[in-house]
Amino acid sequence: MTASLVSQEVRFDRALIEKYDRAGPRYTSYPTAPHFHEGFGPREFQLEIARSSAEQPDRALSLYLHIPFCDTVCYYCACNKIITPDRARAVPYLETLIREISLMGRHFTPERQVTQIHFGGGSPSYLTLDQTRRLWGALRDHFNLADRSRGEFGIEADPRECPEGTIAHLAEIGFNRISFGVQDLEYAVQKAVNRIQPVELTQRCVAEARAHGFQSVNLDLIYGLPLQTEASFLKTLEVVIRDLDPDRLAVFNYAHLPQYFTPQRRIDATQLPPPEVKLRILEQTIARLLEAGYVYVGMDHFAKPGDELAMAQRQGGLHRNFQGYTTRAECDLVGLGLTSISQFGHAYAQNYKTLPEYYARIDAGELAIFRGLALTADDRIRRDVIMRLLCDFQLDRAATGKRLGIDFNACFAEESPEIARMVAEGLLEDDGNLMRVTAGGRLLIRNVCMAFDWYLAHGPQTKAFSKTI
Numbered sequence: 001m002t003a004s005l006v007s008q009e010v011r012f013d014r015a016l017i018e019k020y021d022r023a024g025p026r027y028t029s030y031p032t033a034p035h036f037h038e039g040f041g042p043r044e045f046q047l048e049i050a051r052s053s054a055e056q057p058d059r060a061l062s063l064y065l066h067i068p069f070c071d072t073v074c075y076y077c078a079c080n081k082i083i084t085p086d087r088a089r090a091v092p093y094l095e096t097l098i099r100e101i102s103l104m105g106r107h108f109t110p111e112r113q114v115t116q117i118h119f120g121g122g123s124p125s126y127l128t129l130d131q132t133r134r135l136w137g138a139l140r141d142h143f144n145l146a147d148r149s150r151g152e153f154g155i156e157a158d159p160r161e162c163p164e165g166t167i168a169h170l171a172e173i174g175f176n177r178i179s180f181g182v183q184d185l186e187y188a189v190q191k192a193v194n195r196i197q198p199v200e201l202t203q204r205c206v207a208e209a210r211a212h213g214f215q216s217v218n219l220d221l222i223y224g225l226p227l228q229t230e231a232s233f234l235k236t237l238e239v240v241i242r243d244l245d246p247d248r249l250a251v252f253n254y255a256h257l258p259q260y261f262t263p264q265r266r267i268d269a270t271q272l273p274p275p276e277v278k279l280r281i282l283e284q285t286i287a288r289l290l291e292a293g294y295v296y297v298g299m300d301h302f303a304k305p306g307d308e309l310a311m312a313q314r315q316g317g318l319h320r321n322f323q324g325y326t327t328r329a330e331c332d333l334v335g336l337g338l339t340s341i342s343q344f345g346h347a348y349a350q351n352y353k354t355l356p357e358y359y360a361r362i363d364a365g366e367l368a369i370f371r372g373l374a375l376t377a378d379d380r381i382r383r384d385v386i387m388r389l390l391c392d393f394q395l396d397r398a399a400t401g402k403r404l405g406i407d408f409n410a411c412f413a414e415e416s417p418e419i420a421r422m423v424a425e426g427l428l429e430d431d432g433n434l435m436r437v438t439a440g441g442r443l444l445i446r447n448v449c450m451a452f453d454w455y456l457a458h459g460p461q462t463k464a465f466s467k468t469i
């Protein structure tokens with residue numbers, strides 16, 4: 001993609017949304033994780049690391065650390081988490097994670113500088129500040145971390161676990177980006193999902209983050225939760241905009257899939273807003289955020305125009321990986337901790353999902369990878385196309401063909417009737433070379449990407465996809 005400006009226009013098109021309301025992947029990877037297989041293990045992964053380092057010895061690294069613990073359960077939660085108020089359980093986890101950092105670090109020379117770190121979960125704020133500091137020390141001991149002014153070092157924090165002073169300490173440890181889980185500010189909704197979080201608490205956390213130099217403060221909201229109405233969610237939005245004033249907002253759609261996510265069985269399904277109400281909440285959310293000056297960056301994500309994510313999107317410099325959208329040109333992503341996923345040039349690898357399996361592998365002095373995938377040439381082409389669509393909302397066939405060394409039209413001949421159909425239905429505009437997602441099609445970007453997903457049409461079918469509304 002050249003540095004041409006990408007338009008950030010988005011429009012709520014009810015007819016289009018209703019027509020395309022079908023479940024699909026969120027494309028934090030392509031192929032998606034359900035296609036990983038156990039034939040790909042630590043040995044294959046190490047070969048991929050060696051290949052990547054040989055191809056580009058100074059390619060930057062991005063580290064993802066998964067801290068799975070949470071003190072109490074939020075009933076809607078679909079994250080990879082372990083709920084326990086017993087903080088002692090974090091102790092062996094931390095020791096093992098530090099050993100994994102040391103094992104993994106041996107595969108990289110200092111030339112491979114770490115320009116991005118992300119602590120995700122679960123709740124990374126479950127750890128004590130001393131534990132977090134130790135973890136950071138281990139990263140520093142075993143990897144070459146970029147200077148704080150050049151690195152993007154983020155943490156997902158639960159305000160309920162950030163007593164006064166916590167955020168100052170996180171800054172002092174080295175973090176400079178922060179995201180807070182909020183979801184909804186109404187007490188009745190919070191009670192229905194078992195997450196009581198007074199707005200004053202979130203407000204104090206946001207203020208502390210700003211006072212300590214955190215950039216791009218993000219808040220997570222969810223629409224479609226029990227007892228939400230148009231009026232109640234608008235109230236939440238008003239307070240978020242006026243009193244919390246985040247640089248970025250993630251507004252996720254709640255997908256109720258109690259058959260896959262056990263805590264969701266504790267949600268009273270009769271209290272969920274019906275699809276029609278959810279649609280109106282989404283419509284109103286977009287209108288209100290645009291009016292407040294936010295721009296639609298990409299799937300579920302809004303940002304102020306001056307935020308680095310919004311600027312990167314305008315300039316065609318946005319990227320997508322397991323953590324969502326990022327401004328960093330694709331670096332190799334190293335996943336550490338339970339369930340975490342690594343992404344190298346040509347492969348994905350995922351760690352074990354249960355503590356005993358994870359502990360056993362690391363105790364044996366091995367990487368804890370239980371499955372992965374070596375991408376075929378076709379996978380890599382399609383991944384590029386899907387990721388560019390997700391980030392740029394447009395695709396230049398000639399430029400893409402040139403970049404990937406392919407004849408685009410020949411490569412995607414099978415997809416061209418589907419592209420023509422999306423043009424006819426108003427999802428895409430197409431001048432024969434430039435395919436551009438319309439303002440109304442942007443909320444349905446995953447549906448556009450699905451047309452390029454080989455596995456959806458030909459591969460084994462997978463489960464647990466969510467919908468747009």
Ligand SMILES: C[S@@+](CC[C@H](N)C(=O)[O-])C[C@H]1O[C@@H](n2cnc3c(N)ncnc32)[C@H](O)[C@@H]1O
Binds near residue numbers: 180181
């Ligand atoms: C790892 S949590 C964020 C950090 C911390 N655990 C917290 O909740 O504050 C990631 C985010 O995923 C979102 N999320 C979790 N389950 C979801 C679901 N079923 N549907 C939509 N969003 C969900 C929530 O917005 C949540 O803030």
Ligand code: SF4
Binds near residue numbers: 078
């Ligand atoms: S939303 Fe966050 S705090 Fe709540 S259960 Fe999920 S990961 Fe834990």
